[in-house]
Amino acid sequence: MTRTERILICCGTGCIANGAYEVARALEEQIAAQGANAQVELKVCRTGCSGECEQGPLVRLMPRDTMYYKVKPADAPAIIASLEGDPVTRLLYRDKQGVRHEHQADNPFYGFQHKVVLKDVGIIDPLSLEEYKAAGGYEGLARALTMTPDEIIDEVERSGLRGKGGAGFPAGRKWRSAASYDVWPKYIVCNGDEGDPGAFMDGSTMEGSPHAVIxxxxxxxxxxxxxxxxxxxxxEYALAREHIQRAIDDAYDAGILGEHIMGSDHKLNLSIVRGGGAFVCGESTALMNSIEGKVGEPRPKYIRSVQSGLFEKPTVLNNVETLASVPTILAHG
Ligand SMILES: Cc1cc2nc3c(=O)[nH]c(=O)nc-3n(C[C@H](O)[C@H](O)[C@H](O)COP(=O)(O)O)c2cc1C
Ligand code: FES
Incomplete structure (x- = not known):
């Protein structure tokens, strides 16, 4: 039987800028030059950002968990050879005492992390619905489809999830307010404007785990x-847009979006709107104006978006990270 070994290469924006695509191609060419192996299939998998961008491009061999830093295309032959032998020492993490370490968790940057929203980022191919599902993706949605709206909101409230966009407003309470209005249609909006200079959490999530947001x-x-x-x-988030669009397309093809969500009587259509380019467009009501094609300026605060938001209809607007937290909450309670 053939077993698959995966060579994960970070293809987040930072590592792409550092030559990750060239490294990925060099690894693929090296594998092709070696010819097929009846026992082991080697698969180069382009992942999202692992977080240590200044050390990129990052390459991780799985399942043996060897992590290489600052990889160059010329390192490809040594990396592929290391799959059957000792790791390439010069590419391993080096601690303050100068000692090299092989595994990702040996690096304190990763060792203390417990990832929830980003749990699949750096491990799965963000363009693969199958890989997201294999990692437990869409299990939260499957469970939600067996619940009433009230039960879903109870679950999110009990989790204590608060908005990650800055104000920390309880997500469940926002959802309950919007659900209480008997006005239709209603809208759900994801705030992926991420205007804060130097912030990359929403971009990383959209690039690396787009299905979690959806x-x-x-x-x-x-x-x-x-x-x-x-x-x-x-x-400016061209890669995030590309990955989200691909995930939307794949979700439609798989019957996860559209007229019958996972075969149910529920429907949802999703689309992308490109940000207006102003910092203020990340503010929820300016953002809604921008979607409506108006000047992106905030609306008076006495108007509550849960009652009169996008196109003056009840709207829930949440940040990317807030929404990407929800599948885990629904899947695991
Ligand atoms: C000037 C301004 C800019 C903002 N920019 C963003 C942004 O880029 N992304 C974001 O999620 N929230 C931003 N917010 C907060 C949003 O208005 C809103 O509170 C948030 O997106 C709601 O989502 P949450 O409840 O999930 O946090 C901004 C707020 C202000 C006042
Ligand atoms: S883009 Fe590769 S680690 Fe961030």
Whole structure:
């Protein structure tokens, strides 16, 4: 029987800038030059950002968990050879005493992390719906589809999830308010404008685990009764937009989005709107104006978006990270 070994290469924006695509190609060429092996299939997998961008491009061999830093295309032959022998010492993490370490968790940057939203980032191919599902993706949605909107909201409230966009407003309470209005249609909006200089958490999530954002939006839509959703994505985030669009397309093809979510009677259509380019467009009501094609300036604060938001209809607007937290909450309680 053939077993698969995966060579994970970070292809987040930072590592691409450092030559990750060239490294990936060199690894693929090296594998092709070696010819097929009946026992082991080697697969180069382009992943999202692992977080230590200044040490990139990062390459990780799985399942043996060897992590290489600052890899160059010329390192490809040595890396492929190391799959059957000792690791390439010069590419391993070096601690302050100068000692080299092989595994990702040996590096304190990773060793103390417990990832939830980013748990699949750096491990799965963000362009693969199958890989997201194999990692437990869409299990939260499957469970949500067996629940009433109230039960979904109860679960999110009990989790204590608070908005990650800055204000920390309890997500469940926002959803309950929007659900309470008997006005239709309703909307769910994902705030992917990420205007804060030097912030990369939302971009990394959209690039590295786009289905987690979409799954969170679908669950939110079920909770409030929305059938239309918009992802407002910062215009500079070309890679995030590309990955989210691909994930949306694949979710439609798989029957996860569209007229019958996972074969149910629920429907949801999602689309992307490119950010207006101003910092203020990340503010929730300016963002809604921008989606509507108006000047991106905030609306008076006495108007609550859960009652009169996008196109003056009840709207839940949440940050990327808030929404990407929801699938885990629904899957595991
Ligand atoms: C000037 C300004 C800019 C903002 N920019 C962003 C942004 O880029 N991304 C974001 O998620 N929230 C931003 N916010 C906060 C949003 O208005 C809103 O509170 C948040 O997206 C709601 O989502 P949450 O409840 O999930 O945090 C901004 C707020 C202000 C006042
Ligand atoms: S882009 Fe590769 S570690 Fe961040």
């Amino acid at each position: 799954e969170g939006m679908i669950i939110g839509a079920l909770a409030i009764g929305a059938e239309t959703g918009v992802l407002y994505i910062r215009d």
